[in-house]
Amino acid sequence: MSTTMKRYGLLLVIAACTVLVFYRFHDTVLPAGRSSFAWGHHSASVGQPLDSQDGHFRWRDVPVRYPVVSLTPLPTAKPKQLPAVQHTFTEESQQAAETRRSRLAAVKSTFERCWRAYKEHAWLQDELAPISGGYRNGFGGWAANLVDNLDNLWIMDMKKEFEAAVVAAVSIDLSVSSTNIVNVFETTIRHLGGLLSAYDLSQDQRLLHKATEVGEMLLVAFDTPNRMPITRWRPVDGKSGRAQVADGVVLVAEIGSLTLEFTRLSQVTRDPKWYDAVERIVRVFDEQQSKTKLPGMWPVVVNAKDLDFTGDNTFTLGAMSDSLYEYLPKMHALLGGVEPVYEKMYTDSMNTAITHNLWRPMTPDNADILLSGNVRVNPDVEVDPQGQHLVCFAGGMLALGGRLFSNKPQVELGRKLTNGCIWTYRALPYGIMPEVFHMVSCASKDKCNWDEDRWRDEVMQRASLQSKGLVDAYIQEQRIPKGFTDLPDRRYILRPEAIESVFILYRITGDQRLQDAGWDMFTAITNATETGLANAAISDVTIGADSKMDSMESFWMAETLKYFYLLFSEPSVISLDEWVFNTEAHPFKRPTVK
Known part of the structure; x- marks a missing residue:
């Protein structure tokens, strides 16, 4: 699933924050819900192992400075019969079945190729470098790509590879790290989420044991006076027993997107301490939701040290906030x-976001689509007509929330947001959406007619051109498609968010056109990104394959290819009525109603 503002124009208020250096948008950007970086070929010790009976270090043995006096238990009420999420699919025609299966096979073939390359060139490292054949270690050196894809190996019936990967995963040494600072959020969604999902699918106790070990390590980051986690955490401080204090500048997604994984760990271990840890955070969000500068939503930056989640004036469903909102219906x-606070927080936040963040772009074909932008309150509420690939998850989120809470208008809004991302893919010359772009915002979400003069005027203003006579040459030189006013970040880093929403909308509506749209995305992406080994990010979607970068984040296989695979699978495979995905596309088993 699974974020700072500077890079998109709205984040100037925290441009000085050093936290941005570690962001998951690679060399310059965004995180939350979806990566960090650092090249490396070795691991650095984070401290001397503690003594234990077998001589191995155990995170659970680290002394606690600020113990919890009273644990909040998991809810004990009987699960409710929630509304059905998935469409009732009828039997497909022979031709449709053959088309779907051929597409499914193509996706699996791409995954198998990438997995072989990772195994041959980067085994037990975090990520493969898909051009040079090197590797990248930005997630502690704890084999992020391997752990991230355990569930994929099971879902795609690669059981031999799954067994080898499990043996490797349980051998990972969490007492050493390739980085001095660990991103707690990224480790939670990739490692804890990956292990828990693989356990839910296979019931392999080795995976639950390792997931518990990861959970014990992460819990040490919560050992602060107010029990708020240090989101950019130094494991050496936790191991050595140094005093730890929560940060005063925290990205809201990174502190608000730990709930799903910690809760699932408590459910399967029947130990409430992880649920208790995140419930304390949820309590703060709940108490302060109506007190922010845009009541209903929380700002991009919050203060975990002083428990003030209201100070910042920028609000978004996109980077740095995304998975906070995504996790509420999930x-x-x-x-x-059985816990009403999540429906309450979701409903209130979406009412605000629908009013202020969603906007309709002016397009040459007058497409009835929506995008989600960033809002600044200064003091008026102002929306920046910006689009992000990352925020494409919002269409699936609104559709899922609309189903779970019986809100049909939200399903329709989710459809329009998803269609907005499909439109953007198709509008670019190589059929791939850029990381960040701007368009002209319509005055109304309901009706909007194309105005070519207005479009040219906005291009001129964004480019700070001195005369209208320069606009045509600028548009041609900068390769700006009609309808777009600026492409400030032209990269495609193998992101999953657009196909994520296409998959969810397909499962919810049964609209076969979404499968066709997904196939167009898959072919466009693979045509532009395939290397001799695997697939690579590209630096410019208006240039395509000639702009490949030596980077393949773990979410390419763990999320993007998983959602493509599930889009063309039988609807019963990981049914949305039986499973819920974390922001790294790891499915967790939903409770059954007996």
């Missing part, structure tokens, strides 16, 4: 609907 599903 927690409702994971807890069987």
Whole structure:
């Protein structure tokens, strides 16, 4: 699933924050819900192992400075019968079945190729460098790509590879790290989420044991006076027993997107301490939701040290906030609907976001689509007509929330947001959406007619051109498609968010045109990104394959290819009525109603 503002124009208020250096948008950017970086060929010790009976270090043996006096238990009420999420599919025609299966086979073939390359060139490292054959270690050196894809190996029936990967995963040494600072959020969604999902699918106890070990390590980051986690955490401080204090500048997604994984760990271990840890965070979000500068939503930056989640003036469903909102309906599903706070927070936040963040772009074909932008309150509420690939998850989120809470208008909004991302893919010359772009915002979400003069005027203003006579040459030179006013970040880093929403909308509506749209995305992406080994990010979607970068983040296989695979699978494979995905596309088993 699974974020700072500077890079998109709205984040100037925290441009000085050093936290941005570690962001998951690679060399310059975004995180949350979806990566970090650092090249490396070795691991650095984070401290001397503690003594234990077998001589191995155990995170659970680290002394606690600020113990919890009273644990909040998991809800004990019987799970509710929640509304059905998936469409009732009828039997497909022979031709449709053959088309779907051929597409499914193509996706699996791409995954198998990437997996072989990772195994041959980067085994037990975090990520493969898909051009040079090197590797990248930015997630502690804890084999992020391997752990991230355990569930894929099971889902795609690669059981021999799954067994080898499990043996390797349980051998990972969490007492050493390739980085001095660990991103707790990224480790949670990739490692804890990956192990828990693979356990839910296979019931292999080795995976639950390792997931518990990861959970014990992450819990040490919560050992602060107010029990708020240090989101950019130094494991050496935790191991050595140094005093730890929560940060005063925290990205809201990184502190608000731990709930699903910690809750699932408590559910399967029957130990409430992880649920208790995140429930304390949720309590702060709940108490302060109506007190922010845009009541209903939380700002991009919050203060975990002083428990002030209201200070910042920028609000978005996109980078740095995304998975905070994504997890609200998903927690409702994971807890069987028995904890009302998640429905309340989701409803209030979406009412605000729908009013202020969603906007309709002016397009040459007058497409009835929506995008989600960034809002600044200064003091008026102003929306920046920006689009992000990352925020494409919002269409699936609104459709899922609309189903779970019986809100049909939200499903329709989710459809329009998803169609907005499909439109953007198709509008670019190589059929791939850029990381960040701007368009002209319509005055109304309901009706909007193309105005070519207005479009040219906005291009001129964004480029700070001195005369209208320069606009045509600028548009041609900069390769700006009609309808777009600026492409400030032209990269495609193998992101999953657009196909994520296409998959969810397909499962919810049964609209076969979404499968066709997904296939167009898959072919465009693979044509532009395939290397001699695997697939690579590209630096410019207006140039395509000639702009490949030596980078393949773990979410390419773990999320993007998983969602493509599931789009063309039988609807019963990981049914949305039985499973809920974390922001790294790891499915967790929903409770059954007996």
